Amino acid sequence: KQQELPGYVPWPEEFVRRYREVGYWAGQTFGSMLRELAERYADRVAVVDGERRWTYSELDERADRLAAGLHRIGIRAQDRVVLQLPNVAEFFEVCFALWRVGALPVFALPAHRSSEITYFCSFTEAVAYIVPGHHAGFDYRALGYEAQGAAPSLRHVLVVGDDPGSFTSIDDLRDAPRPLADPAPSDVAFLQLSGGSTGVPKLIPRTHDDYLYSVRASAKICGLDPSSVYLAALPVAHNFPLSSPGVLGTLYAGGTVVLAPDPSPATALALIERERVTITALVPPLALLWLDSAARLEHDLSSLEVLQVGGSKLSEEVARRVRPTLGCGLQQVFGMAEGLVNYTRLHDPDDIILATQGRPISPDDEVRVVDDEDQDVPAGEVGHLLTRGPYTIRGYYRAEEHNRSAFTRDGFYRTGDLVRVTPEGYLVVTGRDKDQINRGGEKIAAEEIENHLLAHPAVHDAAVVAVPDAYLGERSCAVVVPRGEAPSAPALKKFLRERGLAAYKVPDLVKFVDAFAQTGVGKVSRKQLRESLAASLRP
Ligand code: J2J
DSSP: OOOOOOOOOOOHHHHHHHHHTTTTTTTTHHHHHHHHHHHHHHTTTEEEEEEEEEEEHHHHHHHHHHHHHHHTTTOOOEEEEOOOOOTHHHHEEEEEEEHHOOOOEEETTTTHHHHHHHHHHTTOOSSEEOOSSEEETHHHHHHHHHHHHTTTOOEEEEESSSSOTEEGGGGGGOOOOOOOOOOOTEEEEEEOOOOOOOSSSSEEEEEHHHHHHHHHHHHTTOOOOOOTTEEEEOOTTTTTHHHHHHHHHHHHTTTTEOOSOHHHHHHHHHHHHHOOOOEEEEEEHHHHHHHHHHGGTOOOOOOOEEEEEEEOOOOOHHHHHHHHHSSSSEEEEEETTTEEEOOTTTTTHHHHHHHHHEEEOOOTTTEEEEOOTSSSSSOOOOOOEEEEEEEOOOOOOOOOOOOOHBBBSOOOOEEEEEEOOOOOHHHHHEOOSSEEEEETTTTEEHHHHHHHHTSSSTTTEEEEEEEEEEEEEEEEEEEEEESSOOOHHHHHHHHHHHOOOOGSOOEEEEEEEEEOOTTTTTOOOOHHHHHHHHHHHOO
């Protein structure tokens, strides 16, 4: 057995034993899963990307060939590889190839820019960075150069697509398959991104064992089988479309994954009709966009059985419109890349489906709702959600100090969500106590943006908070105390974009104030400050 990844916090031995005994952890790896799927579903279509259709055997063979090529250029077990691909078929080829080598994808999102990418590459000491070349009007190879400049560990920038420039194309890495040792199922399989509430994004180590359990159980809860057709409208690297049950759950069930290049109604609804899609997943603002779109009348959506909505709170009014308008069932999904995922079940009564965010996947998901002193609140009351279980991490990757506050001493993850539990055991999300803005499902860590703002010479202090928004649920607002003459709001936003921040993190609004409130005893905490600013901005 290989050495454990430094910076990974394993489950305590008694939990490992239990999760294996009960069969949650089935001792499988992603690589061996694909091998079995290729045997069972050989000629069935696994992935549809535009006019391309890859069968299960084709995907399996591609993964073998690329794994051999990655191995040839020196990529080895436990190496970290930052992966930033949009919804293209090669996403699967590359992931499974890395898993066959035992290397760890680090899942960046297509929206990330140099600020995020250089951090992921240097913090994880990545040996390679994989990009799409051009995509959606952006040249990712430029990020490749920046990453190389910033991360001495980076030996390769690999490009998917026709125009690698001076980098290596993955087309040149499709070697003859060679035998490679499969990683251990208990090994870390990849690093997923946390929504985050701290100055730098936290990385989430997920093992083959724990993640595959959540994928298998999710596929079952969502009724997936070989006739299922899943439309990936959200970016596939995000935990929701990746695993709840998402693209991996669909492959596990022998179904077909259809990749949408973008989630607009025009693109996605046409694909639903063309590919006879049965299930898809959206964040609430996109669900609203689909419901309001005239395009839904132009397409036959009769194949669609389930629309999953999650990532941020879905209002009951919007929830009510799903079945009458789109003709399909609704499933609410409340999950997190750290682990715990809750689903309303397909045959739950309407009041549960419309007004709750579901219940946990596993009988061994432990859920506590506590007050500020970590004491359980009376049943049904609102409190902080803590959780522990067979697919919830025990610590972020290489974050010893942060882990001391993000987890309780007995290993519960502090989700930062405020919830109550219904008598039927379903969770209702009522709010949040983490310093994060949930911009229609896209998460923004206040402190991360504040640090960027503070780098501006004319910014004395800054706080970033959420303001309510009819469409997105929340938008972000930077409240800035200028140093000397205040810069203009557009100039500040431009400054942030030029620092290489992903566009969704650039504050929607900028407000200037003379000073932040101080209490009699001294400075108020950042958290209190953000809370009072947010309250003052609410209409
Ligand atoms: C309210 N808040 C929600 C919901 C997530 C499935 C689905 C979503 C995610 C995800 C995921 C919410 N109502 N229905 O990983 O596998 C907020 C909570 C939560 C945070 C996690 C999955 N669904 N949230 O959104 O890691 O605040 O995962 O703690 O991006 O999103 O964000 P993230």
